[in-house]
Amino acid sequence: MHKGVLLITGASSGIGAATARAASREGYKLVLAARSNDKLTALAQELGPENVLTCEMDVTNMEQQHAMVEQALETFGRLDAVFANAGQGGSPGGFSSADHATWREMILTNIYGVGLMLTGP
Numbered sequence: 437m438h439k440g441v442l443l444i445t446g447a448s449s450g451i452g453a454a455t456a457r458a459a460s461r462e463g464y465k466l467v468l469a470a471r472s473n474d475k476l477t478a479l480a481q482e483l484g485p486e487n488v489l490t491c492e493m494d495v496t497n498m499e500q501q502h503a504m505v506e507q508a509l510e511t512f513g514r515l516d517a518v519f520a521n522a523g524q525g526g527s528p529g530g531f532s533s534a535d536h537a538t539w540r541e542m543i544l545t546n547i548y549g550v551g552l553m554l555t556g557p
């Protein structure tokens with residue numbers, strides 16, 4: 437019996453991928469989302485594809501967020517927890533040395549993207 441279904445955004449690297457590995461060891465089924473499908477597919481192969489749904493998506497896109505949740509429910513029948521982890525850290529010089537396009541991407545990803553996740557279908 438699995439422990440539940442956990443959806444992780446930003447699962448293709450860093451903290452999200454590490455959380456996916458830890459949750460897999462604990463017996464969770466996983467929905468792994470990010471823009472880099474190749475990295476998600478490799479992680480799913482590592483963890484056991486039968487327990488993982490990968491979803492190539494951008495958290496700033498509402499339609500893609502809704503489709504992800506619908507696909508997760510179709511695949512596993514339930515969603516128990518969400519880790520809204522996808523985010524942009526900005527530029528190496530920090531927020532004040534970044535240009536406007538970088539600020540926009542950070543704000544859309546880190547704030548708007550999480551808001552869409554919280555208010556999903």
Ligand SMILES: NC(=O)c1ccc[n+]([C@@H]2O[C@H](COP(=O)([O-])OP(=O)(O)OC[C@H]3O[C@@H](n4cnc5c(N)ncnc54)[C@H](OP(=O)(O)O)[C@@H]3O)[C@@H](O)[C@H]2O)c1
Pocket residue numbers: 445446447448449450451452469470471472473493494495496521522523524525545
């Ligand atoms: N590491 C730290 O010290 C630290 C400190 C404070 C806060 N944080 C926050 O913690 C989170 C994880 O950090 P990390 O160090 O693991 O960063 P990371 O390795 O850069 O991982 C960020 C993840 O977010 C995904 N992502 C970025 N933009 C996305 C978008 N528009 N749509 C979907 N996925 C997107 C990336 O995947 P794709 O590029 O494949 O989409 C990647 O999987 C981030 O939100 C970061 O800002 C980290």
